[in-house]
Amino acid sequence: MTSDRDPADTEPPAIECREISKAFGSVQALDSVNLVLRRGAVHALVGENGSGKSTLMKIIAGAHAPDSGQIIVNGTEIADITPRDALNSGVRVIYQDLALFPNMTVAENIAFEGGNPPLSKAPGKRAILPASAALARLGANIAPSTRLGDLSTAERQLVAIARAISSDGEIILMDEPTAALTQDEIDSLLASVRTLAASGVSFIFFISHKLREVVDIADDVSVIRDGRLIATGPASEFDTDRISFLMTGNQVVNVRRTEVAAADGEPALRAVGLSLGTTFQQVDLELYPGRIYGLSGLVGCGKNSIGLAIAGLIPTEPGRLVLHGKPIRSARRHREIQYVPDDRLTEGLFLDWSIAENVVASSLAETQNRAHLLSSVRQKSLAEDWQRRLSIKTPTIASPVSSLSGGNQQRVLLAKALAPRPSVMIFNNPTVGVDVGSRAAIHDLIRAIANDGTAVLLISDEPAELLATSDDVGFVVAGRLRETHPADELTEERIIDINQSEVVA
Amino acid sequence: MIQRLFAHREAVLGVVLVVVMLLFGALNPSFFSAAHLFGVARSAVVLGIMALGVMTVLITNGIDISVPAIGVVSMYLTTVTLNAIEFQGTVLLAILLGCLIGAVLGLVNGVLVAWLRLPALIVTIGTLTLYRGGLLAFVGTERIRELPAQMASFGQLSLLSLSSGGRVASLSVTVLIWILLAIALSLLLKRTWWGRYLYAIGDNQEAAERLGVNADRTRISAFVLSGLLAGLAGIFYASMNRAADPSTLIGFEMSVLAAVVVGGANVTGGRGTVLGTVLGVFLITAVGNSLVLVGIPSAWQQVFVGGFLLIGVVMPAFRERRQRIKRGKVVGD
Numbered sequence: 001m002t003s004d005r006d007p008a009d010t011e012p013p014a015i016e017c018r019e020i021s022k023a024f025g026s027v028q029a030l031d032s033v034n035l036v037l038r039r040g041a042v043h044a045l046v047g048e049n050g051s052g053k054s055t056l057m058k059i060i061a062g063a064h065a066p067d068s069g070q071i072i073v074n075g076t077e078i079a080d081i082t083p084r085d086a087l088n089s090g091v092r093v094i095y096q097d098l099a100l101f102p103n104m105t106v107a108e109n110i111a112f113e114g115g116n117p118p119l120s121k122a123p124g125k126r127a128i129l130p131a132s133a134a135l136a137r138l139g140a141n142i143a144p145s146t147r148l149g150d151l152s153t154a155e156r157q158l159v160a161i162a163r164a165i166s167s168d169g170e171i172i173l174m175d176e177p178t179a180a181l182t183q184d185e186i187d188s189l190l191a192s193v194r195t196l197a198a199s200g201v202s203f204i205f206f207i208s209h210k211l212r213e214v215v216d217i218a219d220d221v222s223v224i225r226d227g228r229l230i231a232t233g234p235a236s237e238f239d240t241d242r243i244s245f246l247m248t249g250n251q252v253v254n255v256r257r258t259e260v261a262a263a264d265g266e267p268a269l270r271a272v273g274l275s276l277g278t279t280f281q282q283v284d285l286e287l288y289p290g291r292i293y294g295l296s297g298l299v300g301c302g303k304n305s306i307g308l309a310i311a312g313l314i315p316t317e318p319g320r321l322v323l324h325g326k327p328i329r330s331a332r333r334h335r336e337i338q339y340v341p342d343d344r345l346t347e348g349l350f351l352d353w354s355i356a357e358n359v360v361a362s363s364l365a366e367t368q369n370r371a372h373l374l375s376s377v378r379q380k381s382l383a384e385d386w387q388r389r390l391s392i393k394t395p396t397i398a399s400p401v402s403s404l405s406g407g408n409q410q411r412v413l414l415a416k417a418l419a420p421r422p423s424v425m426i427f428n429n430p431t432v433g434v435d436v437g438s439r440a441a442i443h444d445l446i447r448a449i450a451n452d453g454t455a456v457l458l459i460s461d462e463p464a465e466l467l468a469t470s471d472d473v474g475f476v477v478a479g480r481l482r483e484t485h486p487a488d489e490l491t492e493e494r495i496i497d498i499n500q501s502e503v504v505a
Numbered sequence: 506m507i508q509r510l511f512a513h514r515e516a517v518l519g520v521v522l523v524v525v526m527l528l529f530g531a532l533n534p535s536f537f538s539a540a541h542l543f544g545v546a547r548s549a550v551v552l553g554i555m556a557l558g559v560m561t562v563l564i565t566n567g568i569d570i571s572v573p574a575i576g577v578v579s580m581y582l583t584t585v586t587l588n589a590i591e592f593q594g595t596v597l598l599a600i601l602l603g604c605l606i607g608a609v610l611g612l613v614n615g616v617l618v619a620w621l622r623l624p625a626l627i628v629t630i631g632t633l634t635l636y637r638g639g640l641l642a643f644v645g646t647e648r649i650r651e652l653p654a655q656m657a658s659f660g661q662l663s664l665l666s667l668s669s670g671g672r673v674a675s676l677s678v679t680v681l682i683w684i685l686l687a688i689a690l691s692l693l694l695k696r697t698w699w700g701r702y703l704y705a706i707g708d709n710q711e712a713a714e715r716l717g718v719n720a721d722r723t724r725i726s727a728f729v730l731s732g733l734l735a736g737l738a739g740i741f742y743a744s745m746n747r748a749a750d751p752s753t754l755i756g757f758e759m760s761v762l763a764a765v766v767v768g769g770a771n772v773t774g775g776r777g778t779v780l781g782t783v784l785g786v787f788l789i790t791a792v793g794n795s796l797v798l799v800g801i802p803s804a805w806q807q808v809f810v811g812g813f814l815l816i817g818v819v820m821p822a823f824r825e826r827r828q829r830i831k832r833g834k835v836v837g838d
Contacts, residue, residue, distance in 0.1 A: 099712035101705055103775035108701070114717025118699035118726070 012075030014039045014171050014202035015060060015091075020069035022055055025391065027441065029055040031227045032069070037171070037220075042193055042203045044218035044235070048247055052227040053206050057173050060204075061093045062086035073171070092169030096176050098160045102149035107131040109148050110163045134166035135159075137199065138192040154185035158192060165201060173204045178217070190217050215239060223247055260471050261290030261453075268455035269337065269424045270322040271310060279305045280479035287424055287455035292446065294470030294487065295459045298499050302479040304342075307426050307459045311339035324423070331424075335362065338422040340413060342429035348413045351402040355394060356383035358401050358412050363419040386415035390445065410442060418449065425449060426457045431465060443469050463495040475499060514769040518784040525791060532799040539667045540674035541798070547745065549790040550679045551576070552760055553783065554738040557690050558611075558731030560765045560782045564694075565724050566707040566774025567618060567625040569731045571610070573757035574636035576739030577750075579606040581640055583740060584749035587653045596655040596744070603740035604733045610636060611732015615725035633758065640751050648750040652743060660744025679741050684783075686734070691779035703727060707774030763810045764789045766817030776821075789813060 015037040022030040030052045037043050047053040058064040060071065062083040071081050073089040100109050111127035131144040140158040148156065157177065164172050178186050193203055197219075207214055214221060215235050222232040223246040231238075231246050267286040274283040280302035287293055297303040309316045312331030321328050323336065331337040341347040349358055360367055360379045367378040383397050390411040394404060401412055410430070417425065427446065431439040446469050450456050460466050466473050467487055474484040475498050483498070529536040536542075555572045562569040583602045592598065614632055618625045663675035694700035702723045705713040714720050743749045768785025770777030793806045 095715075097711070099709065099715050101708040101712060101775070103708045103771075104704060112701070112705065112716060114702075114713065114719075116698040118702065118723075119693075119697050121696055122698045122701045124696060 011039050012072075013037055014041075014074060015204075016070075016072040017056070017060070018070040018072065020056065020059060020066045020071070022059060022064060022066050025393075028227050030059070030066070033224070033227075033229045035222060035229060035232070037202050037204055039202055040197045040200050041219040042197055042205065042217060043220045043222065044205045044207055044214045045222050045224060046207050046214055046243055046247060047224035048208055051208075051224045051247070053208065053224055054175070055227075056224070057093065057175065057204075057206055060086065060173060061091060090168060090170040092164035092167070092172050094157075094160045094164060094172060094174045094177070098156055100148055100156055100160060100163075102147070104148055105144065106135075106142055106146050106148055106151070106159055107144035109159055110134055110144070110166050112163070113167065130166050131162065134162035137165060137196060138162055139195050140192060152185075154181050154189060157181075157189060161192065161196070165196065170200060171202050171204075173206065175206045176208065177205050178207065186217070193217070214243060261288065261450075263288045263291055263472075265289075266325055267322075268324060269310070272320045272322065274306070274309060274316055274321070276305060276309055276314065276316050278479065280309075280476070283476075283481045285457075285474060285481060285484075287457055289423065289453045289455050290450055291471045292450045292456040292458055292469055294466040294473040295457060295476060296463070296466055296473050296495055296499060297476035301476045303459050303476040304428060306476065306481075307339065307428050307457060310457065311337060311426050313339060335365075335420040336422050337424045337426070338362070338417040338420060339426045340417045340428065340430060348416075349401050349409060352400050354398045355387065355392065355401055355404070355412055356380060356397040359383040359386050359397070359415045359419055362416050366420070382419060383415075386419055390415050390418075391441075407439075407441070414442070414445065422454065424455045424457070426459070428459045429461055430458070431462075463492040466490075466495060467492060515778065515781050515784060518768065518781060518788065522784060522788050522791070525788065529791070529795045529799055533795075536795055536798055538674070540672055541795070543674045543676045545787070545791050545794050546680045547677045548794055549786050550677065550683045550745070551738045551742045551754075552757075552764060552790060553683045553786040554686065554734050554741065555757075555761045556764045556768070556782050556786050557687060557779065558734035559761050560768070560770045560777045560779070561690070561694075561703065562625070562727045562731045563765055563770040563772065564703045564707045564774065564777045565727045566710070567724060567727065568629065568762075568772070569611075569614060569728060570626065570629040570758045570762070571614060571633040571636060572731060572735035572738075572761055573754040574633045574640075575607050575610045575732050575735035576742060577754050578610065578636050578640050578739070579603040579736035580739035580743040581644060581649070581749050581751045582606055584649050584652055584656070584743060585644060587656070588649070588651065592653050594655065596653075596659040599653065599656045600737060600740050603736040605736070607736015607739065608729050608733040611729045611735070612725065614732065615728030618728065619721040619724040637751075644751070646751055648748055648752075650748050652747060652749065656740070656744050657747045660741065660747065677745065679745065682741075687779050687783055694779065699723070699726070704775055707776075709775075759807075759814065760789055760793070760810050763814035763817065767813045768817070769821075771821050772818055773821075785813075785817075 013036045015035070017033055017035040020030055020033045020035075021028070033052070033056060035045070035056070045053060045056070055064060059066050059081070062081040062085055065080060070077050072078070073091065078085050078089065101112065104112070107127040110131040111123050116122070128144045135142055135144065135158070138158055138161060140155070140162065142151065142155055142158065148159065151159065161172065177189065181189060197203065205214075205217065215238055218235045220233065221235050221238045221243065223230050223243060225247060263286075265288070268289050269287045271283055271285050275281045283306055285293065295303045295306065305314065308314045310321065310331060312334070315330070321331060323331070323334060328334060350361065353361075356379060360382050363382065364374060367375055367382060369375040369378070380397075386392075387394070387397050392404070392408050392411045392415065394408065401409055404412065414430075430446065431442050443465070446456060446458065458466070458470055467490060470487045472484050473487050473490060473495065475482050477499070526536070555576065559569050559572055580603060583599050583606065586602065587599060610632070614625075614629055617623050617628045660677070660679065662678040664678050664681055665676040667674045694703065702713065702718045705718055706720045706723050710720055742754070764785040765777070765782050766772065766785070767788065768777070768781035768783070770782065789810065792809050796803055796805055
């Protein structure tokens with residue numbers, strides 16, 4: 001460990017990432033990211049979930065290989081970095097769960113290392129001294145013989161840091177270090193981190209919440225969004241407002257739809273004077289095959305209920321739904337109308353069931369054999385078909401849905417809705433809680449569904465999403481469908497303006 | 506280190522054991538006769554050896570119900586084999602063979618649980634029935650009374666003989682072997698990385714794997730050890746009873762489990778000590794063997810076994826719950 005010999009600027013940075021790019025399939029998770037971690041500095045890397053933060057963390061830790069770019073650790077480039085290389089260069093990752101053992105003592109936790117010959121001697125009392133030393137470097141007042149499970153979250157975090165430095169870690173990546181801490185605990189963590197930084201240990205904090213603390217904790221701040229590093233500099237140049245603006249800022253507007261089917265002929269589904277108590281009244285709308293109708297409105301305006309009513313999931317008062325020219329009482333029994341809820345975890349998926357079982361759940365009739373019994377062969381082939389079409393990333397469709405990432409869970413939900421080949425699809429905020437890459441993929445998919453001739457109703461809280469996918473946008477204000485505009489006459493600002501102004505009016 | 510942390514549980518257990526013994530002694534003074542105490546120690550051996558293995562599995566957050574079946578298979582197969590070749594040599598061969606058979610059966614358990622990620626409880630309930638059923642179906646149902654001579658005499662070897670009132674009370678050599686095994690296992694668990702890894706995968710498997718522990722191999726090693734010790738216990742059982750009966754030790758898994766759990770091994774993994782287990786074994790055996798002495802029908806033994814099992818499971822859960830309330834809910838993300 002070379003520490004406090006030279007002033008910081010003459011030493012090479014602890015880590016330098018040059019032009020790091022990484023794509024997963026068609027998704028650009030990181031796009032030419034440059035990041036410099038100065039020795040002995042605390043660097044906050046801020047970004048929303050799905051911004052590419054964790055991909056960058058995994059690349060520095062050697063868990064993912066970048067598609068292009070260089071990682072330079074302590075002045076030497078490491079080509080094709082592996083977890084072992086990262087470890088040997090002093091890089092330590094502390095994940096949010098801390099990876100500690102509650103039933104062991106603090107000393108045993110700090111001394112723990114995997115991969116030793118099983119019958120070799122493990123340090124017993126000898127572990128106490130190095131553990132005390134590591135804790136002392138942190139300025140932490142924790143007895144090494146305490147059972148870890150008796151410590152608070154903040155103290156456990158210090159133990160995790162002590163383990164990292166006692167194994168000669170000098171570049172520490174911490175995932176959401178402040179997320180579970182109180183203000184006092186953050187202050188004391190900061191004090192420990194400062195002490196260590198003074199002795200040459202460098203930190204990167206990966207943060208998506210609690211922005212207020214970022215400026216206090218960090219020497220340098222970088223903001224990452226949609227895989228791009230959009231700002232970096234000394235913490236003094238940032239404040240909470242600027243950071244949150246940079247994090248969420250102007251979303252990149254996707255390409256709008258071109259070549260849209262004309263809104264003529266018979267609508268696939270027509271609502272005439274649809275009402276439900278005081279929730280919404282006299283809603284008239286027409287969904288045409290091949291077109292996407294966006295529904296915008298403030299939270300609580302009734303747009304979600306309109307979607308549920310059209311899907312037949314809540315009963316409606318007098319009013320009529322006309323499906324392909326035929327009046328129907330409710331869409332409930334019509335598999336031609338499929339609804340994709342926003343809360344996929346509680347409303348949309350059987351989390352413990354396999355992917356295959358989820359996909360075929362709404363099209364079991366199609367998987368019957370001649371004896372009208374469910375055929376497992378047909379179920380499997382149907383599920384595999386949809387796995388391929390929606391490129392659900394999983395080793396096997398037999399694994400439970402709960403094992404998938406958010407984006408892939410959403411694809412399973414979509415597959416389940418699409419499998420019965422509906423002529424009307426209703427989406428409620430289809431990209432809530434989905435990372436950037438999956439988001440774009442889901443938008444592509446919605447467009448593709450429309451191109452196949454399905455009529456789509458897209459309910460969304462995000463202006464950018466409505467613009468990227470819709471052909472027409474209807475505005476719901478206080479339970480009434482006020483006006484409809486072609487999407488190409490709208491901008492994000494205009495959508496926000498209409499929603500806001502109507503409230504005032 | 507780990508032992509010191511759980512000294513609390515072992516101290517409690519020690520006190521309970523002493524109280525129980527004093528109680529029995531007060532009700533019937535012959536409880537404290539050398540003959541009875543040696544008898545308790547002797548009948549603790551089979552339970553005790555099996556409990557050491559099951560405790561090791563429990564540390565890894567697993568469970569092994571199949572040990573009595575493994576013990577019976579190893580003792581019966583060994584006896585049949587040695588009788589078939591009319592082997593009259595050293596007892597060590599019988600012990601070796603028994604351990605080997607046990608280890609192989611334990612390996613099957615371990616592979617099913619670790620590689621196929623099956624729940625240990627169901628797997629070992631299955632193998633418990635399968636091993637014993639297989640023995641009865643393919644090898645034999647007859648009780649064998651003629652053991653190889655060395656094997657039969659080994660069980661009667663005496664470490665220490667006291668004669669009182671015309672009766673001779675002798676302490677079996679097997680007791681010493683059990684205690685030596687316990688000390689050896691205790692050292693392995695406390696002093697080697699293997700022991701540390703067992704606790705680690707039982708405590709937080711994901712963390713252990715992230716830090717480079719081969720969780721599958723570690724888990725399998727625990728099941729192999731459990732099988733090996735069960736095989737050894739089976740040989741001891743046959744030796745001490747001078748017979749190999751394929752239909753014995755039925756329901757014995759509950760006593761083993763009760764001893765281990767009351768001894769402080771946690772069914773949720775990551776905890777357990779040899780000392781606690783040995784004390785648990787003595788408690789279960791002392792109570793079970795002495796009921797008749799104080800005039801309680803022996804049918805009550807099952808009530809005690811079940812009671813100890815539940816107490817052993819409830820105590821840590823209760824403590825955990827109290828701590829959780831005291832500490833307040835841990836705030837997540």
